[in-house]
Amino acid sequence: MFIGEVIGTVVATRKTDNMQGLTLRLVRRLTTDNMPTDVYAVAVDVVGASEGERVLVSAGSPARQTPQTDARPVDALILAIVDNWQVQQRLVYSRLQEAGS
DSSP states (O other): OEEEEEEEEEOOSSOOGGGTTOEEEEEEEEOTTSOEEEEEEEEEESSOOOTTOEEEEEESGGGGOSTTTTTSOOSEEEEEEOOEEEETTEEEEEHHHHHHO
């Protein structure tokens, strides 16, 4: 798993039948200090994340272990919207503080 930032939406009007109805988001991986990296993933969004939100992404075979993604060719899944995280007892990110900025 990794923490990322939703930076966009991927629209594909023609796709396999078993991918119909799934929302695809472009997610940029973040460091533990909330800094962007040059690593990106297209992830299926089952939680309704919006652009700019920090999300928890599951990658690989665990991404196919939800009712929405079972037996589908999914390699990355947004499974949670992050409220906050801490590193060594230091608050690195808070969704509430960012919303108030």
